[in-house]
Structure formats: C-alpha cells, structure tokens
Amino acid sequence: MxxxxxxxxxxxxxxxxxxxxxxxxxxxxxxxxxxxxxxxxxxxxxxxxxxxxxxxxxxxxASGFVNYISTIYLQQLCNAANDRFFRLTRQKLSLEITPDNNFQVRDFMNEGKVRSVKTLSGGQTFQASLSLALALADNIQQITRSSQNFFFLDEGFGSLDRESLEIVFDTLKTLRRENRIVGVISHVEEMQQEIEAHLRIENDPERGSLIRRSWEE
The missing domain is CATH 1.20.5 (Single alpha-helices involved in coiled-coils or other helix-helix interfaces)
Known part of the structure; x- marks a missing residue:
C-alpha cells in the first residue's frame, strides 16, 4: 500500500x-x-x-523626375478642367489622361466608353481647350496670387460650323456670368452680333489700320 x-x-x-x-x-x-x-x-x-x-x-x-512631376501636374490640371468641361457638355463628356500623358474622352452617352479627343466636334473641342486653358490660368493666378480675372481668346472660330459656333457663344456667356473679362480676337462676323462691346480693325490702303469702336457707332 x-x-x-x-x-x-x-x-x-x-x-x-x-x-x-x-x-x-x-x-x-x-x-x-x-x-x-x-x-x-x-x-x-x-x-x-x-x-x-x-x-x-x-x-x-534621365528625365524620369520631370516626367513624374509633369504627370502629376497634368492630372491635376485635367481634374480642374473637368469641373467645367463636364458641365459645359451637360454631363456627357469628361477628359482623362492616358498612361503616356495624352488626353482621351470618356463618353457617358455611349456607356462610358473612352475615345480619342480627335473625335470631338468643333464646338466640343473648343469647350475642352477652353476648360484646360481656364484651369491653367486659375492655377497660375493662384500661384502668383493675382487678382486679375482677364482672359484672351485668339481666333480658332473660323473653321467652326454654325452649330459649333452656337456652343462657343453659349460657353462664352457662362464665363461672363463668372465675372470674367473675356477678350476675343476673331474674323467671324457672327461674333460681332454676340459681343456688344467690340473693336473692329479695318485695313485702309491709304491710312493703314483703322479702329472702329462699337460704343461710338
């Protein structure tokens, strides 16, 4: 035990x-x-x-760093431009950046498919270019802390058809509602009918260039 x-x-x-x-x-x-x-x-x-x-x-x-910075800046510019371009096209189109830093368009009227910017109409091309230019101008204005809100458009309307011109006119009117001062240089006669205050430059064989002011006529 x-x-x-x-x-x-x-x-x-x-x-x-x-x-x-x-x-x-x-x-x-x-x-x-x-x-x-x-x-x-x-x-x-x-x-x-x-x-x-x-x-x-x-x-x-090599130029890798420059390309990297430019890609970021270009994307920011595209995003800023899209705020306007998307509205101008009535929510139908938006801009995008491809991997090789080219622009393409996303078409929301065609199931959101992307296509080349070369397929845009004359009026749509103007809207895209203007949106990018204004985005760039806004960025420069912010960097320089400038209070100027003046924008100049030099030609670019002569090859547009009537429908595209109507889009241009409507787009320019939206800029006026934003209190932007817009100067337009053009040879298109229809522009004078849409722009109240304008200067007409005429070439006189004897006296050279003559300036006619719309507010004095």
Missing part, C-alpha cells in the same frame, strides 16, 4: 514537472512567434523602402 502511494506521488510529481516544462515551452513558442512577427514587419518595411528607393532611382534617372 505504501509502495503504491509512493508511486502515485512520484507520478504526480513527474506530471507537475512535465506541466512546468510544457508551460516553459509554450512561453518560448509565444516569444518566438512575437519575434517572428516583428521580423516579418521589419522585413515588409525594408521591402517597401527598397521599392521606394528603386522608384526614386528611376525618377532621377
């Missing part, structure tokens, strides 16, 4: 020792897992840093 009790005590002691060893092993495993997680985290950071270094290396190689 005493022998049996002694054996049971020895067995209990052995199991307790085994439990201590198991707890110690579990602790070591947890510490190893934590260390492994930290190593993996550090490795991911190193990989990300390495990728950034490779990106910076490619940017500073």
């Amino acid at each position: 005493l022998k049996t009790i002694s054996e049971l005590r020895d067995e209990e002691s052995a199991k307790k020792q085994q439990q201590v060893e198991i707890r110690l092993l579990l602790k070591q495993l947890r510490e190893s897992l934590q260390s492994r997680a930290k190593i993996i985290e550090a490795l991911e950071k190193l990989k990300a840093r390495g990728e950034n270094i490779r990106t910076m290396k490619s940017l500073f190689k």
